[in-house]
Amino acid sequence: MAKNFHTDNKAFMLYKDWEDIFQALDSSEEIGELVMALFAYAKRGESPKLSGGAKIAFLMMRAAIERDGIAWEEMCAQRSECGKKGGRPKKSDESGNTDEKAEQTAASADNAEEKPQGINDTAEKPKAFSQTKRFSEKAKKADKDIDIDKDKDTDIDIDKDKDKDKAIDKEKKKDAGAEKSVVRSFGTHKNVMLTSEQYNELESRCRSVGLSLESYISKLSQWLFSKGKHCTDPYRIISGWLDDDSKRKAAAKPKNKQGCDLSWYDDFAMNVDLSKFL
Secondary structure, three states, rough: OOOOOOOOOOOOOOOOOOHHHHHHHHOOHHHHHHHHHHHHHHOOOOOOOOOHHHHHHHHHHHHHHHHHHHHHHHHHHHHHHHHHOOOOOOOOOOOOOOOOOHHHHHHHHHHHHOOOOOOOOOOOHHHHHHHHHHHHHHHHHHHHHHHHHHHHHHHHHHHHHHHHHHHHHHHHHHHHHHHHHEEEOOOOOOOOEHHHHHHHHHHHHHHHHHOOOHHHHHHHHHHHHHHHOOOOHHHHHHHHHHHHHOOOOOOHOHHHOOOOOOOHHHHHHHHHHHHHHH
């Protein structure tokens, strides 16, 4: 007999996403009416009279209950058909012949009795052994798959670490570039503006020729303050001064003399203009 989900099924499904529908109703009375309407339809197939939001919600939920109920009826019908086909032994016919399966079983038993004991070179391996071997192969394959997955996970972790290191290096380079481009104020009156990169370059050039960068900065700062001016490119001015003074200093150096006569150093020390070095 065919099943009817309204009368034969003892349960029906309430879905989690229905919570939003219940919360959208105006009052607890509407929620209660909707719940009782769902039970009435699922248990007896009744469609109560509702209005407003409760009616719309009921129509949506009724469709889901009906869909689940039909699926349940079809599943019950399939199980019933399977039960009818399986588990029932075949009856012997009027001529007294037994079923084919029984005859095959008897023939197999007779053949087994005719075989001499102790000689079983061509016999098949026991079923239990074959199943054990099959399960063992499956287990080995599963272990292999697990190892492959572990290797993949390890490679993924390594790639993630490499990407993380690259991101860190990129941030460091970015911070270093930003640090170089930061403009700082120098001089007595803090009116000489140089970036960190410009300051470091000028300082290195001054150190290589024995000059003081601070003296150039102080000189430019004092001049700008006294004139009430603003310098747009102090790096170019200081760099030009440094080039000129480096050339003058190189020209003022004494030429190398051979021998041990050092008297020419006294002449150089007495005649050199020290104001160029201050």
